[in-house]
Amino acid sequence: MAGQDAQTVVAVPAGERALIAWGFPIAGMAVGWLLKAAAGWIAGLSWAPFQGPFKLVAQIPEPWATVGALALGLVTGVLLVLTAVGERLTVTVSDDAAVLARVDGPSRTVARAHVAAVFTDGKQLVLQGADGWEHAREGSDLRPAELRAAFTAHGYPWRDDGDPHRDLFRLWVPDLPGLPEGANALLAARAKALSKREHADASVLREELRRQGVLVREDGRRQYWRVATSPSTDGPTR
Structure with missing residues (x-):
């Protein structure tokens, strides 16, 4: 909360904004990497859903699989940041x-x-x-x-x-x-x-x-x- 020119502004604290700005992209990259790492194992489970996408990911050679997973996670995190900031x-x-x-x-x-x-x-x-x-x-x-x-x-x-x-x-x-x-x-x-x-x-x-x-x-x-x-x-x- 800050006062300026006879106004008082109440907004999301700077610490929370920083957590959103950095936390969502990092979390997105972490989830992307975990899904990439587990793709081969999940693709081998006959009962698991989304077999097609996981089998496709498991077949992508390195380092492109890791790079792609991190990039996708980063983009997803940034989109979540924009959504979260816009809604505040x-x-x-x-x-x-x-x-x-x-x-x-x-x-x-x-x-x-x-x-x-x-x-x-x-x-x-x-x-x-x-x-x-x-x-x-x-x-x-x-x-x-x-x-x-x-x-x-x-x-x-x-x-x-x-x-x-x-x-x-x-x-x-x-x-x-x-x-x-x-x-x-x-x-x-x-x-x-x-x-x-x-x-x-x-x-x-x-x-x-x-x-x-x-x-x-x-x-x-x-x-x-x-x-x-x-x-x-x-x-x-x-």
Whole structure:
């Protein structure tokens, strides 16, 4: 957490970023080397799956087999680094607004005047209006204590007790009555995305539900919902 120009930034610690940047490529190369080393043994097991690929790897002469395995592991590790860095949330708080941003997605700016409660719900950061509308709900691995310090330093009303409207959420089951038209289909698609850990798709579907006035939270793979009126002052996404 660092302050600059009347702003407080909460981001992934430098040590964790370094661990991701170096650890994933090294781990990828190690896994590649181990798979190459075990390819001949696995290819000799009649019951083992993927016999074809392992037999092919076992037939590649050295040093090309080792070089190829290390290169493939390195590329895989780098791709994981880019994915992990892109998914990490950075929160910038000032007296006037809070900005929630990711490298691989749009940022959301919420004016301070629209925020009546800030809290964490599991691993999600929520900025809520006085009428109960959620101006932002973003998953993150940021430390709640650092988020609390950042928001309270700029006068935001942090709630240690969580969501004041939590009791209004209802467990979603297919074809549940009381939802706007089309919301059940969106929740069903989102349930499938959550089961496959497709978090980007789940976020897109959450936004579609928001447009219908349906707010969603999840507990594991279970989804809970409530209907709220979207205010015209909702913070812009850009």
